[in-house]
Amino acid sequence: MDVKGKIEILADAAKYDASCSSSGSARASAPGGLGSASVGGICHSWSSDGRCISLLKVLLTNVCAYDCAYCVNRRSNDLPRASFEPEELSRLIVDFYRRNYIEGAFLSSGVFGCPDSTMERLVSVARRLRTKEGFNGYIHLKIIPGSSEALVLEAARWADRVSVNIELPSAMSLSRIAPDKSPRAIFGPMRFLAQASGYPASIPPSAAPLTLEPPKEDSAAQGPLSGALVPATPKGSRESAPAYPPTSSPNSRQVLPEVPLSFAARRRRHNPRAEIIPAGQTTQLIVGASPESDAVILSLAENLYHGYDVRRVYYSAFIPTGSDPRVPQISAPPLAREHRLYQADWLFRFYGFSASEILDSTHPFLDLRIDPKSDWALRNLHRFPLELCTATYEELLRVPGIGPKSAQRIIKARRHSSLDAQSLHRLGIVMRRACWFLTLKGRLVSQDLSLGRIEKPELLKKILLDPAFRPDEPQQPELPWEEAR
């Protein structure tokens, strides 16, 4: 098979992986070298289905010994297979770079033989690019679950970013849908990477602790409750916490901080020229291939940000790729659900929310009709309205229609002049949503705008509904196994 044929097969096979974005690395061009991974030097573009296409995104091989039901490359799927030799792929990347086709590469692979042999081949592409070709462009390498620590470290030395995809949000779903993988094979490399890159383990003294409950013997066999991160003091009636991630030692008890993630992320030492993975590690969760609720998915994501220094959790709507009976047969990926999860993820990364505030056992799924912050505000109307002249930055961030920039602008503007309702939109506030939750000098802003006052939450919800919502999309598709519901 010629190179063109291989690219067609292996680039197409890689498109289902959403866990690549090129932000966070700042290696500049070097004399006699090629390319640059600095933020300004890398451009991004997005395909119609929302995937990043600025990098050469390709598999080393789509031959795979594993049989993950959600994956087009699973061994039981009958499709054309192809493989690159490491030298062939590194030459191709350099050729493409010289022709200005790409800024970098995202390299993944099916499991060719065993995890270590596959990882060794991936590492050899990156090593060759850096050492023989002098390539300074961006490299994102996939870590194959179950790879040895030595190879994981070697990958982290040459790559700007690595990702270990979790894919399924519980040990039970992993054992059903991706039976060749285990929680230990996935979280082992993630934990090792977090430790190797010096993620600080210090905890603010004021923080209430979370305890990391030790898993039973084999997490994969224990279902969704083993090895869960659970609050030391249960908050409200939260439903079962996710099975992930397991602890490194079955007997260890570890205390993790319960602080807003937006605060925790600020404690990370930012060092774009770090010795290993300057852009950190990411992961991907598939949404809709398994029965876990959004509450479970968000709780897991929050734990990963806190405990494993994951820079981004990507939520990927399950794309049906055949008729495997282990996954639901759906006509279209649940893209609206994926979108709402990204919005909720932003709330705990940048707005000071915790996952348990956004969803709980009484609200296990995000409402597709409305953005998560408006939905939270409607469930917490006792906290509103807020007085614009005196509200703190943290309080302003909780108002629908106000983001970090507009909250900063409000605080700055009110120091120097008197605010008035008609000019608030100039501060970047989305007035359609915010005016119902704010007062200005004691008067509701919606009244100042001649919109009146609405007391009933259900009427307010109608006003706040997202006009882009498509009502025909189900919250959670029918699942092929009964007992999982």
Ligand code: SF4
């Ligand atoms: S290990 Fe699973 S997800 Fe990865 S390529 Fe193979 S079948 Fe697909």
